[in-house]
Structures are given as structure tokens and as C-alpha cells.
Amino acid sequence: MSDSPRADRFSEEQSIHVFKGNDLPDLEKGVAAISNVLKTLPMRPGVYRMYDSKGNVLYVGKARALKNRVANYTQLAGLSRRIQRMVSQTRSMTIVTTTTESEALLLEAQLIKRYRPPYNILLRDDKSFPYILLKEEGSYPEFPSVQRHRGARRSKGTYYGPFASADSVTLTLNSLQKLFLLRSCSDSFFRNRKRPCLLYQIKRCSAPCVGRILPEDYKELVIDARNFLAGKSTDVRQKLVVTMEKAAERQDYELAAVYRDRLRALTFIQNHQAINSDNLRNADIFAIERNAGLVCIQVFFIRNRQNWGHHAYFLNHIEEQSLAAILQSFLGQFYEDMVAPEFILTNCMPQETSLLEEALSSRVGYAVHFHQPKRGDQKKLLDQAVRNAKEAIERRMAEGATQRQLLQEMTTLFELDKTPDRIEVYDNSHIAGTNMVGAMIVAGPEGFRRNAYRKFNIKSQTINPGDDFEMMREVLGRRFSRLERADPDRHSGEWPDLLLIDGGKGQVRAVVDILKEQGIEDVAVVGISKGPDRHAGREHFHLSDGREYALETNSSLIFYLQRLRDEAHRFAIGTHRARRAKNLTSSPLDEVPGIGPSRKKALLLHFGTARDVRNAAPSELEKVAGISSKTAHQIYDFFHSHT
CATH class of the missing domain: 3.30.420 (Nucleotidyltransferase; domain 5)
Structure with a gap:
């Protein structure tokens, strides 16, 4: 597949045209801004972007003839109310011309995914799909591994897919293991085995790591796996049947049973994946x-x-x-x-x-x-x-009805001004005050909005280790000061209707005070604490005016609120672990100017540890390959100029 088109493949972007006309109504301002752009537009294919007064992309469109297409936005009588609303917000445009309309179509799709404009049709879920990789590179090319893969295809091997979900990949991988006994372990795991692992014991691997199968026999398994993934399952079935029958004729019933089990696995996956259409391959x-x-x-x-x-x-x-x-x-x-x-x-x-x-x-x-x-x-x-x-x-409608009912119950219980459209849930995570992070998850009538989740690495050096109140102060301060700058008029839908905090009365009071310091007094705050004996199901809910509620343990609403709290906790823990893992692999050498991966590797190979590099004299540093006298003094000065 060729690379996706980038803007530099096309003509240069025209500079943004801004129309100044503060004394005009919004719709007239928008039409005037578009008319101003029309003066310079060519009759060529291309892509246009429409911006509001703050520089946010409102819409991305493509056209066979840019001048004709953009001119349509000035004919208000033919526009729907939704498009009129977009025109009223438009204050500037950017134009990219292309050679053909098909190039414009590809560029339009790319820019929509990049900017996610509010007036374009958008995918809610545009994550990449998983593949199965038959990996042929590495330390043991004679024993290729089979594994799931998602993302860029950098590894050498054969990719099969896409699969619609991780479950689809797991089903196929499990069947491949049962059918062809290919290894799924990493090279380092393979290298350090002294005896077969559990997968060999349950007949899902042929244990090439300890020589239980010859390379030429393993190669036959790889060929069979390729044929199966290429749609030649009938050939694979016939081969297994013949081999099973020969083993039975030799009265090698144990081996015949192995092939029988592999045939059953093949039948299972064929029943789940085969289609009844001989003329439809891909x-x-x-x-x-x-x-x-x-x-x-x-x-x-x-x-x-x-x-x-x-x-x-x-x-x-x-x-x-x-x-x-x-x-x-x-x-x-x-x-x-x-x-x-x-x-x-x-x-x-x-x-x-x-x-x-x-x-x-x-x-x-x-x-x-x-x-x-x-x-x-x-x-x-x-x-x-x-x-x-x-x-x-139908399922989405049923789920939506249930969700709306829960939100209405929550509105009544907490006496909110309106049914919340955006709920933000906050949590902190750390270990003994190290790698402190804050996390925010977002939920609404349609469920969790995962693309709106945010993480906050605690930056303040004055916070005492593990001080949850000060951590929350920094998180909320950064969140709402940024929101105030980006959307002071609250038109974007990014302002929350309800904050749910993992904590009791103290945490709620602290959050309310933090918001008041920023001039925010119209956002409801509710705390959720574990209640007596910290038992799940006996949570207490704390409001900013001091009221406290406890729900029945079998209440649907308490299950929903628990799910919100637990999702925030999961996201915070995951963020903390990722940061901790990154810090475990970091080195003081990463901060030294002019030291990249190659020089870092050379220094560590020569001295053994970063501490020994720090203690080395410039003359010792110069002995390392790739380290000049100037670089040696830069390294020495970096570690000693502050002491």
C-alpha cells in the first residue's frame, strides 16, 4: 500500500484569509470572509478548510472546482440551517490545490481524521485493526513465530488481516496453535528455555526451543500454516487426514490422536470463519x-x-x-x-x-x-x-434508554440543575509519592468518551510526596485554566456539568475551593467514598453543601457510579505504571546535550553504569569511541557544573 497523501504532495497552501468586520452580524461576517477568499480561488480541484475566530477548524471539504464549490456558501437561500450556522462562525479559510479530484478526496479524508472538525461526518472509533504476523526475522529465522500485531508494519514477515477485533485474532491464534504448533514466544524467551513451557504440555507448541522438533519438520508446519491463512484449508485438511490414517495403520494411535485433535481444531475454525461464496476471495x-x-x-x-x-x-x-x-x-x-x-x-x-x-x-x-x-x-x-x-x-437505543434513565436518577438524587451531558471523573495515583499522576475520564449519555481522557504528570516540586489535596489542586488548576483560555464563552461542549471525585467531605471541600479560586462556582461536585469498612456497594456520596447519601446495594445507579469511579481508577493506575516503567528505563545520560542513542550505548558499554560515566574525568571519556575532546568536556561539565 502506498503512503497516504500529505500536504507537501500538493500545491502550497494559500495563506489564511481573515475578514475584519466586527460591526456586522455573524452570518454576514461569515459570508464576507468567504467572499474575500473567493477573489483568489482558482477553478482547480483542491481541499478547503474553514476556521472560526479562534483558529479552530470548523469544516474540511473537497471540490472539483474550488471557486464554484466555495461560492455555494455565499448563497444562503440554498443552505440548510446547519450549514448556515457553520457559515456564521467562519472567519477564515485555508486552500490546498491538487492535481486531480481523487487526490483531493484522499487529502480531505486525511485532514478530517487529523482535525476532527465539528461540521464533518466523523468516525467515533478510528483505532487501527489487529493483524496476525508470521514473523520471519530475529535470532531464529528457522523457527518463525506467530503473534498478534497492531500498528506500523516494521517487522519482517507476512501479515494476515485485518481482523475486526482482538477476539477475532485470539480465536484464530488459538486455532493456529492447536493446528500447527507454532511458537508464539519472543526470541529472548525462546533463547532461555531449558525445558518445554506450558504450551507444549497442552499441545499448542512443538517446543523448538529445546529441540523437540527438527527445523525441516517445523518448516512443514509453517508451510501448512501459510496455506491455511491463504485460504487453502481444504488442502491442509486432506494432508492431516492422510497423515492420521497412516499413523493409525502403523498402530501409532497416540500420534493418530494428535492429528485427530488438529482436525477438530480445523473443523472448529472453518465453522466459524468459512463463507459460502466461491467467487469472493478478498x-x-x-x-x-x-x-x-x-x-x-x-x-x-x-x-x-x-x-x-x-x-x-x-x-x-x-x-x-x-x-x-x-x-x-x-x-x-x-x-x-x-x-x-x-x-x-x-x-x-x-x-x-x-x-x-x-x-x-x-x-x-x-x-x-x-x-x-x-x-x-x-x-x-x-x-x-x-x-x-x-x-x-437496537442495542444502542436500548443502552441509551438505560443510560438516560440513570442520568435522570442521578440528576434527581443530587438535585442538579439539568441532566449532565458531560461528567468528568478525577483520580490520582502514585507509590510513596513517586511518579505522581492525575487522571481525568469523561462520560456522557452515550457512555465513556475515551478520546476525551486526559492524564496530568504532576510537575510541582513543592508538593509533599503523596499529598492528594495538592495533587488535585494542580490537576484542576491546569485543567480549568486551560479550558478558560480556550473556551471562555462555554460554547465548545468541553465544560463539565458534574465533577465526580474519589474521596469524601475533605476532598469535595478542597475541590470546591480550588474551583472558586478560578472563579468557577456553577459546576456541581460530588465525592464518592468507600463508606463503612470500605466495602464495595456501601459507598457514600458527598455534595458540596455538606449533604451525604447512601444508596441501596442493589441500586442500578450505585453500580453506574461505581463503574465511573473504577474507570477513573483504572486509567490513573495505567498512566502511573506507564510513567514508572518509562522512568525505570531512563538514564541520566538522556539529559546530556549532544548524547544520542549511539554515544549513550558506547559510554555504557565502556563504563558499565551512568554513575561511572558521571565520575569519569574528561581524559577517560575521550577513550570511548565516538567521544571527542569537546564532547568529553560537555559531558563532564553537565554533571559537575551544578555541584
């Missing part, structure tokens, strides 16, 4: 459905005639948009960092299908075709995706 299937204001896109991955799972997407900012337009925007973002297969099946052809086919084909180097089947096996697969999309919407 394809993605998209089913888009709309109901009660929700739009769900269900995607199925078909690779090598195997179903490698499915995933449901719910999109933001889809008001007044047709399903065809939504699907086009979705597919542009979806394939921005994914390899498109040759065939894409869908129950609704996307807007500008030919353009989308051209853009995707240019990225992957072969023709990509969209198809809406009307009959046959492909139609049955598409119907299955449609059914899953409808069921996903």
Missing part, C-alpha cells in the same frame, strides 16, 4: 442503516474466503446527510490508513462512487470496485451485515 462488506437519528455502518472483513470478524461504527455529525454522502465520507476516512481489497460490497452505493474507486485504486495499485449484489451468495453475506447493523442500532 472483500470488505459495508452495510449502512439509519434509525431514530442513529446511523450504524457494519463492516465485515473477508480475506482468503474466510470471515475475519465484523465491527460496528456509529458516526457523529450526520444530521441532514444522505446515507450515500455519509458512506462516502466514512469510506474515505476508513481507508485513509487501511488497504482496500479489490471488491467492496455495500447495500447503498456511496456518493461519487467512480471518484472513490479511482482514489482508492490509486493508493493500492490495483482496481477497486464497489458492488451492490441483488442475488446469490454475495447478497446473503450482505444481508447478514445489514441484519447486524440493525441489531447494533
